[in-house]
Structures are given as C-alpha cells and as structure tokens.
Amino acid sequence: MSILQVHCNGLHNIRDTLSHLVHQSLFFHTECTKDHLLKIALFDFDWMKVGRRLLVSEQNITDIGRDEPNESNRRDAVLMMWQRQKGSSATYRVLAETFEQLQYCEIAKKVKEMEGKK
Secondary structure, eight states: OOHHHHHHHHHHHHHHHHHHHHHHHHHHTOBOOHHHHHHHTTSOOOHHHHHHHTTOOHHHHHHHHHHOSSHHHHHHHHHHHHHHHHGGGOBHHHHHHHHHHTTOHHHHHHHHHHHTTO
16 A cells, blocks of 8 residues: 555545534534424433433422323423523433433434434
8 A cells, every 4th residue: 555545545534533523513512403302202201300300490390290281291391391491502412411311222312313304
C-alpha cells in the first residue's frame, strides 16, 4: 500500500468519524415532537418513575394521577408536562437516557429511531 493510499484511507476514516459525530450531535440536541411523545406514551412504562426521572414536580405527578383516567393518558400527560416545562431542552437524548436508566432499553431504542423520522 502506498503512502498516498494510507493517507486517503486515513482521511476517509476521519470523514466517516466526523459524519458520525455530526449525526450524534444532531440527535442529542433535537427537541421531541408532540406526535412522537404521543406514540411513546403508548408503550408500557411506569409513568411516575419516568416523570420523576424527567424532574416533573411531585405536585404535577399527583395531579396527573388524580385527573387522568387511565395509564395511557397518564403516560401521555407526564411526557407533555415534561415538554412544556423543559421546552427546547426536552430532547430525544434526555428521553432516551431516561428510559435507559430505568431499564426500558427497547423504548430507549425506539426513541432514538423516532428522532431520525421527524
């Protein structure tokens, strides 16, 4: 292999790495859409644990539990409350990491997949 080939291969690898980093950077800073939050609420997870991990206040969690008639509505309400409270900081990264920390790895994977399908 010539020096030129090694150099070009090195640049190719650097370009791939940079492309990957840019993609990851976009993923990490993209705000969740309401449509995706509604879809995520259909998955089976403990809405109170997720809400607490997302730093939704205890008062809001209590209100959601009292006011919403079923688990699906409660999951939806806690995710929407989180988005209202955090605004542009309510990102796919934060949500995926929250699900991973709570051992909902399949949901975390789906959250990551949704980001690319905005």
